Structures are given as structure tokens and as C-alpha cells.
Amino acid sequence: MSNVPADLKYTQSHEWVRGLPDGTVEIGITDHAQHALGDLVFVDVPEAGRKVTVGEACAVVESVKAASDVYSPVAGEVIAGNPDLAGKPETINEDPFGRGWLMRVRPSSTVTGLLSAKEYEAVLAEEGA
Amino acid sequence: MAFIPHTEADVKEMLAAIGVKSIEQLFEEIPANLRVKSLAGVPDALNEMQIGRLMSERARMDGRPLNFIGAGAYEHHIPAAVWAITTRGEFYSAYTPYQAEASQGTLQLLYEYQTMIASLTGLAVSNASLYDGASALAEASLMAVRANRKSKSQRILVPTTIHPNYRKVAAATAAGQGLRFEEVPFVSHGRVSIESLAQYDGQDITAIALQQPNFFGALEDVDAITDWARARNIFVIAIVNPISLALLKPPGEWGGGGVDIAIGEGQPLGVPLSCGGPYFGFITTRMEHVRQMPGRIVGRTVDLSGKQGFTLTLQAREQHIRRAKATSNICTNQGLLVTAATIYMSIMGPQGLERVAAASHARTRELIAALTRIKGVRAAFEGPHFHEAVLLLDRPVAPVLQMLASGGILGGLDLSGDYPELGNALLVCATETKTSADIDSYANALSDAMKAARAA
Numbered sequence: 001m002s003n004v005p006a007d008l009k010y011t012q013s014h015e016w017v018r019g020l021p022d023g024t025v026e027i028g029i030t031d032h033a034q035h036a037l038g039d040l041v042f043v044d045v046p047e048a049g050r051k052v053t054v055g056e057a058c059a060v061v062e063s064v065k066a067a068s069d070v071y072s073p074v075a076g077e078v079i080a081g082n083p084d085l086a087g088k089p090e091t092i093n094e095d096p097f098g099r100g101w102l103m104r105v106r107p108s109s110t111v112t113g114l115l116s117a118k119e120y121e122a123v124l125a126e127e128g129a
Numbered sequence: 130m131a132f133i134p135h136t137e138a139d140v141k142e143m144l145a146a147i148g149v150k151s152i153e154q155l156f157e158e159i160p161a162n163l164r165v166k167s168l169a170g171v172p173d174a175l176n177e178m179q180i181g182r183l184m185s186e187r188a189r190m191d192g193r194p195l196n197f198i199g200a201g202a203y204e205h206h207i208p209a210a211v212w213a214i215t216t217r218g219e220f221y222s223a224y225t226p227y228q229a230e231a232s233q234g235t236l237q238l239l240y241e242y243q244t245m246i247a248s249l250t251g252l253a254v255s256n257a258s259l260y261d262g263a264s265a266l267a268e269a270s271l272m273a274v275r276a277n278r279k280s281k282s283q284r285i286l287v288p289t290t291i292h293p294n295y296r297k298v299a300a301a302t303a304a305g306q307g308l309r310f311e312e313v314p315f316v317s318h319g320r321v322s323i324e325s326l327a328q329y330d331g332q333d334i335t336a337i338a339l340q341q342p343n344f345f346g347a348l349e350d351v352d353a354i355t356d357w358a359r360a361r362n363i364f365v366i367a368i369v370n371p372i373s374l375a376l377l378k379p380p381g382e383w384g385g386g387g388v389d390i391a392i393g394e395g396q397p398l399g400v401p402l403s404c405g406g407p408y409f410g411f412i413t414t415r416m417e418h419v420r421q422m423p424g425r426i427v428g429r430t431v432d433l434s435g436k437q438g439f440t441l442t443l444q445a446r447e448q449h450i451r452r453a454k455a456t457s458n459i460c461t462n463q464g465l466l467v468t469a470a471t472i473y474m475s476i477m478g479p480q481g482l483e484r485v486a487a488a489s490h491a492r493t494r495e496l497i498a499a500l501t502r503i504k505g506v507r508a509a510f511e512g513p514h515f516h517e518a519v520l521l522l523d524r525p526v527a528p529v530l531q532m533l534a535s536g537g538i539l540g541g542l543d544l545s546g547d548y549p550e551l552g553n554a555l556l557v558c559a560t561e562t563k564t565s566a567d568i569d570s571y572a573n574a575l576s577d578a579m580k581a582a583r584a585a
Contacts, residue, residue, distance in 0.1 A: 042445075066445055
């Protein structure tokens with residue numbers, strides 16, 4: 001069973017969202033997602049200042065098996081992409097919910113439609129994970 | 130490979146297996162009005178005996194003209210070993226094989242090719258080739274738009290000293306994806322002037338393409354222009370002749386930091402002139418842009434027992450994995466011509482290539498000197514050239530070329546179509562294949578043709 005921290009929000013497409021004290025959110029891919037992808041060899045994160053909409057492909061994670069898009073769970077402006085991933089993409093495999101964050105976004109409106117940890121666990125159970 | 134024919138019984142069995150009565154039935158979905166019965170202008174099929182006779186009649190019509198046309202495709206001596214080896218059964222294929230890793234020899238050859246082209250251009254990585262030089266410019270432009278994240282404009286500067294066909298092909302290929310190709314006119318001396326670029330200061334420009342030697346054979350101030358562009362976060366796409374790189378500074382060393390992408394036409398490396406193709410294109414880049422590079426890339430690795438092996442790598446960029454978001458629809462390479470080029474380069478070696486380049490340069494200087502001694506002929510542009518130059522005649526070029534052709538000499542390319550502003554301009558080229566006697570023949574014939582043109 002994948003690790004699904006209770007204090008985060010999730011999407012059907014395996015992104016996680018962490019609300020930060022300053023009103024911005026941190027976004028990454030879940031432990032399940034990194035496990036399914038396998039060893040990551042390249043990560044392409046968005047530039048600060050980019051405007052993203054919900055469901056927009058805004059980052060790419062490439063493993064030895066596949067290159068996959070990461071979809072923004074929220075609408076808003078990118079504050080930062082994780083600068084450490086370019087040189088160390090394996091950080092996502094090692095610490096998907098921590099040092100492996102992909103980007104920080106300032107939401108342009110109240111964030112809705114995300115899954116709780118329980119709901120995401122149900123999604124994983126349905127996928128047979 | 131086994132030859133496996135389909136007998137009538139096989140075909141019947143296959144049709145029965147999928148529950149279809151005839152092959153025709155498989156195509157029933159296509160409406161009758163969309164079907165082509167015959168192709169206009171294409172004659173009926175001929176049998177083997179008829180086609181053999183037709184082709185030998187056509188072959189007899191071929192001349193053996195003395196050729197002084199370059200303009201993007203160049204006549205060089207090709208050592209006999211090049212095509213003797215290329216056409217061996219082990220190599221004789223146009224394709225990267227499916228299940229590529231089963232063909233280690235082919236992959237090793239492509240790896241060697243990549244190494245040689247990367248080394249010639251002075252950049253870190255090469256792919257396994259593209260279709261030709263012109264489409265390589267289109268691919269490089271699309272790549273620049275993907276890789277230059279500081280620019281959003283998709284504006285590509287293309288000086289008119291770049292081959293006209295390259296500019297047309299790039300625009301036709303990439304304009305549909307929103308790229309805008311903006312022509313920068315050359316002011317004088319047949320070169321891009323850095324002053325003419327000042328108008329773009331402060332604007333969002335994605336890339337500038339720069340051909341060296343340029344379409345007129347002239348040498349651009351590539352260092353200054355590269356520095357100008359890179360200081361403004363504008364990518365530089367170098368278009369280079371691989372033979373010239375044996376003498377000239379490689380694009381990886383232009384200016385203070387080198388270019389971002391180098392492309393070019395590979396034909397001069399062992400591929401014969403052949404009615405415009407097939408030729409092959411090459412593309413190289415810095416390591417930081419490798420994931421935006423289109424096409425196949427062969428890498429070297431080790432197997433489970435630590436032995437060297439070769440493999441297709443970075444395939445996650447490609448269509449079969451990335452689908453619509455692939456870096457390019459190019460997912461193959463010009464295998465056969467690249468095989469010839471790799472063998473050509475390995476036979477010539479760096480010194481051989483340098484001798485070819487130096488001899489071509491010397492022959493062209495000799496040609497220009499001989500031709501500009503003729504009344505009514507002068508050089509269009511001053512300054513250094515590689516193995517081509519533009520001449521200006523005091524009469525229209527086409528009738529003069531016609532007279533030369535009737536004497537078995539292809540005198541060059543008439544530029545009046547693509548560059549009417551130059552007047553009666555003729556682009557000429559001499560490579561190492563031309564002797565002093567050839568140059569004398571051309572000079573005498575041109576002198577006669579000019580006299581005849583004046584008398585007419």
C-alpha cells in the first residue's frame with residue numbers, strides 16, 4: 001500500500017496539494033505515481049510567473065519507461081518550480097511528499113474539487129494499487 | 130531475411146479468419162468518389178523488359194557535363210570504398226531496424242556517426258540524422274521554440290543570406306505551428322551586418338538562424354552575431370557545411386559561448402549528386418537541450434555482464450511513447466546515407482577532410498580569378514569565401530548559361546529568380562574535383578558566351 005499522508009489533498013491524476021501558511025500551495029506527485037513511473041531521469045518544472053488553469057499540463061516527469069504530464073490541481077500563478085529537481089530528479093522517488101515537490105502556486109480563487117486522503121486511497125484501491 | 134510469399138490459399142485463409150470475402154471488401158469504407166482510378170500524368174505500368182529498355186534509353190541521354198553549380202549540393206570525390214561497403218548486405222537498409230538493439234552493428238555505426246558529427250560541429254550531442262538540410266532548419270526552429278523558455282514570441286530571424294529553399298521549407302513546415310520566420314535583408318557585401326540587427330534590440334526573439342558559409346559562399350561574422358544573440362537570450366541556429374568545418378571554427382565555438390543548435394546538409398560527405406536527393410540532414414546541440422532534440426539518438430551502454438552495447442536512448446521524447454506531445458514527428462533517420470557518410474568520414478579522417486576543404490577553397494579562388502578577368506564579369510562581393518561566390522555579368526545570366534550548357538558546361542546557378550535585387554547574378558562553385566584545365570575550359574567558354582551575348 002502506498003503512503004498517503006492524511007494532511008494533504010489529492011487529485012484523480014495522482015498529484016498532491018499542500019496548503020502553506022502564506023496562502024500558496026505546494027504541488028507534487030504522489031508516492032503511488034513515482035512508484036508507477038519508476039526511476040525518474042528528468043523533470044521539467046514550470047517557470048515562475050506562469051499562469052496555470054485547473055487540469056493544465058504544467059510539468060513533465062520522465063522515467064526510464066515514460067514521460068508523463070503533471071496537471072495543475074489548482075488555478076493560479078506559479079511562484080516557483082523546484083530548482084533542485086533538474087540535477088536530482090531521483091529526489092521525487094526518494095521523497096515524493098517532501099523534497100520532491102514540483103512547484104508552488106498562488107491560487108487565484110478558493111481551491112475546490114480536491115480529494116481527501118481517504119478519497120484518494122479509495123481511488124488507489126479501485127485502480128488495484 | 131526470409132522471403133515469405135502469400136499464396137492464394139494463404140490470402141483466402143487470412144480473409145476467412147477475419148470473416149471477409151475479398152480484399153476489396155476491406156476498402157469498402159472509402160467512398161467510390163474518393164477513389165483514384167489512375168493518376169494524371171502517370172503512364173500505365175510497364176513490364177520488366179519494357180522498363181529495362183526505357184531506362185537504358187534514358188541513361189544514354191545523360192550527359193557528363195562539367196559542373197560548376199553548388200548552391201546547397203556539392204560534387205566531391207567519393208572514394209570507391211564508400212559505396213562498396215555501404216551496399217554490403219549487412220548495411221544496405223534505409224531504416225533504423227525495428228527491435229533496433231538486435232542490430233548492434235547498425236547502432237554502433239550510428240553511434241560513430243553521432244560522435245563524428247558532434248565533433249565536427251563542436252557540440253555535445255547529435256541525433257542519428259534528419260531528412261535533409263532544409264527540413265533540419267524547420268526542426269531546429271521548432272526545437273528552439275521548445276527549448277528557449279525565456280522567449281514566448283516564436284519569432285525566428287532568418288537572414289536572406291540563408292539558402293532560399295531552406296527558408297521556404299522551414300516556413301512551410303513550421304508556420305502551421307505558429308512560428309513566424311522574419312527575413313533580415315543583407316545590406317552589402319553579401320553578409321548579415323550586425324547593425325541591421327539593432328532594430329530587434331529589446332524585442333522578444335526566439336532564435337536567429339545563421340548560415341556559414343552563407344548561400345553566397347561568403348563568411349559571416351559569426352562570432353559577433355552569436356554574441357549579440359546570446360546576450361539577448363536569443364538562440365542561435367547555425368547552418369553549416371560539414372566539409373567547411375574541417376577548416377572553419379565549429380559552431381560550438383562561435384563567439385564567447387557557442388551556438389545552441391547546429392544543423393546542415395550531409396550530402397557533401399560521400400553522397401552523390403542525384404537529382405536533388407535523397408540526401409540527409411544533421412542536427413547537434415548542447416547537452417542542456419538534448420531532451421528537446423528531435424529524432425533517434427543512439428547511446429552506448431553496458432549489458433548485464435558489463436560488455437559494451439548500443440541502444441536507442443531518450444525515447445521518451447518520441448511519438449511511440451509521448452504521442453501528440455512528442456518533440457517531433459521525426460522518429461526515424463536517413464540510415465543508408467548516414468552509413469555512407471560515416472564510412473566517408475572514417476576513410477578521409479580529419480586530415481583528408483581538411484585537404485578536401487582546402488583544395489575546394491583554392492579551386493574556387495582560381496575559378497573566380499579566371500572568370501573575373503573576362504570582360505563584363507566581376508565579383509559581386511568582397512571578403513572571404515569558402516568554395517562558392519557570386520559573379521555579376523553585364524548581360525542577363527540565363528542565355529549565357531544556355532550557351533555554356535550547349536558546350537557541356539553547367540556554369541552555375543542563376544540568382545535572378547531568388548535575388549532579383551542583385552541584378553545579373555550567377556552563383557558559381559568549384560570543389561576539389563575541378564582541375565586547372567577544367568577551370569580554363571570554363572573561362573574560355575564563358576568568354577566566348579559573353580562575346581556572343583554582346584554580339585546578339
